[in-house]
Amino acid sequence: MMGRKKLSAIRAELRQEITRSAGDPDKALDRLIQKVKSEPAPDKREIEALRMLRAALARLSRPARKKGRPIAG
Amino acid sequence: MASKALPAATRGPMLAAAMARHQPGPISADERRARLRRAAEVARRLGFKGRVEYRHVFSTAGGAQYGVGPSPATDLLIVYADAFQRDADPDDFSLEAIIAHERGHQFVCRHRRLQRLLSGRHSTASEEILASVVGSLLVEADADREALALKAMADAVQCGMAVEEAARLVGQLRSCLESLL
Numbered sequence: 001m002m003g004r005k006k007l008s009a010i011r012a013e014l015r016q017e018i019t020r021s022a023g024d025p026d027k028a029l030d031r032l033i034q035k036v037k038s039e040p041a042p043d044k045r046e047i048e049a050l051r052m053l054r055a056a057l058a059r060l061s062r063p064a065r066k067k068g069r070p071i072a073g
Numbered sequence: 074m075a076s077k078a079l080p081a082a083t084r085g086p087m088l089a090a091a092m093a094r095h096q097p098g099p100i101s102a103d104e105r106r107a108r109l110r111r112a113a114e115v116a117r118r119l120g121f122k123g124r125v126e127y128r129h130v131f132s133t134a135g136g137a138q139y140g141v142g143p144s145p146a147t148d149l150l151i152v153y154a155d156a157f158q159r160d161a162d163p164d165d166f167s168l169e170a171i172i173a174h175e176r177g178h179q180f181v182c183r184h185r186r187l188q189r190l191l192s193g194r195h196s197t198a199s200e201e202i203l204a205s206v207v208g209s210l211l212v213e214a215d216a217d218r219e220a221l222a223l224k225a226m227a228d229a230v231q232c233g234m235a236v237e238e239a240a241r242l243v244g245q246l247r248s249c250l251e252s253l254l
Contacts, residue, residue: 001135004135004155005135011223017230018236049222049248059219
């Protein structure tokens, strides 16, 4: 089940958690990407996924899209 | 507590109004068919096998629910009115993301090795994380990919992981599951 928690609430919770534990999400994910890259056999797909998450986390502090999607099919 | 102080004649209409607020507004038969058509089209595009239904009621599931049948062809995906309501909200998940998450459940349920992995104590939470990661690999839009990856991360954090650990887990799962899809 998807659960009823809104995406904006999930974003807010993650933002709060990052601020509490890791500080700047960009820097935290950069550190993590460097760590994965320095491993003996770095996984390119994992690094790509971490870059995607870094971009997503960086967007947490930006306002959401203004325009809604159409409700009907 | 406050409602106890209200006279019964006032409580009745207030309760009815509160209930009405939690029901979807009426739609035409054409719109109902359009919703089913769109849900079915999205489900097929994401690789869902089985029957797709649309029910014009609000769910407690978050907009859609996957049901396991005796075979993939008899599996069931029910899409509810709140999926379309959420889809229209720019601060919430799109219909594609909601259906991709349920398709993720179907993939996880139908994959023998993944099912074996999920036989432990935290299986429900793990399945939710896996379903979101699978969904994030299936969707086309970057915004949906990110939304589902963030949901997986948030679920992992909810299980007690630090944010960086959760990000690493989601990254590793995306890498592993990509090769299975």
